[in-house]
Amino acid sequence: METIRESLAASRPGGAPAGAGPDLPGPCEAGLFRAPGRPPLEVPWPEDLVAQETGPRESEAAAAARADLERLREGFSRRAGQGDTARIALLEARCHELEAKVASLSEALARTTAAATSQAREAVARALDRERREGARREREALERGRGQGRSLASERLGAAEADARSARREARAATARIDDLVAELAAVRDAGRQLEQERASRARAERDHAREVSRLENEVRRLGAELAQLRGREPEIDLGPVSGPLDAIRTIPHSLVEEVRLFSGLQDRVEFLPSALEAAANYHGGDLDRYWEALIAMHDVMWSLKFQEADVQISRDFRDRTGFQYAANESRETLEIESCRRARTFRYQGRDRLMTNHVKVGNSGNYADGALRIYFLFDEERRKLVVGHVGRHLPTKSFMRST
Structure with missing residues (x-):
């Protein structure tokens, strides 16, 4: 309204106060009146009134105030004439009144809008709360349904698993009973096998004892025959050459060590016997x-293979483990320092004398009655043979010489 007063004052000639003259100036500098050649006055709508048009329905007082404001707007848009000073004052008072009314209506509208907004917010909040409660209820119901279905499915699966477990337990009990039966049957078979093994071992021992006794008696017969021949003044004739072939070997049953050597020499070509070996066997x-035949077989089957066929072996250990016979590659230094002992182990082979220290032991005594036998030989790497220079009595050693 201060703008309206200033505009009215400026419209008087010379800035005279209201009522000084009937004439009004041209256009109002504040833009409230339309002067000739100027655009019409535009009064902006209050924001509260604009909001009210889209808000709740306005009251009759607000409608009357709006109508008065429209009339006032029309009055401001007319050209002011002389003698209108009283009317302008009246309009000014009316503007004050309308301004107060508009302010009051704006406050009422703001309160109404605030209340409506609050109510709307409360309604939205209540709706959201109802929706949340409803959603929670639906979620609980769905969860309960899912739990029920899960419990039902789990119960079905548990029942099936229990049925499978019962079936498995029955099968396990049946298998356990079958195993027990098999264990009992196996124990019975083992007992029977042990009994059979004991009987077989007993028969084998009896057969070995019988064979030893037969061999002992045959050897005793041969020994007595040789002694009888010596007592009669006759030396038994001994062929020192090897047998000519397998047929001769079959026809000739060995009754002495030299006959065994001849037979063995004719049946194989891995072990070669020098004439010195045959002479030692004859004596x-x-x-x-x-036992002597087993030693010759061990020389052929095991000693030759360990030396010329197998690798990464220890001949002394492996020969003993496989045959039960002792093997030594050397004699003691004290024994070889004795000339007679060294000479007893030197044999003629391929035109020169060869010292042979490799030997297989059969028995541990030099006494003939105890059956002590020694087989002295060398390894011929080129010919891949075992060359035997002596098979017979225990050769003299340092300790053996003292004992004799």
């Missing part, structure tokens, strides 16, 4: 011929 009497 050896007594002992266990079966």
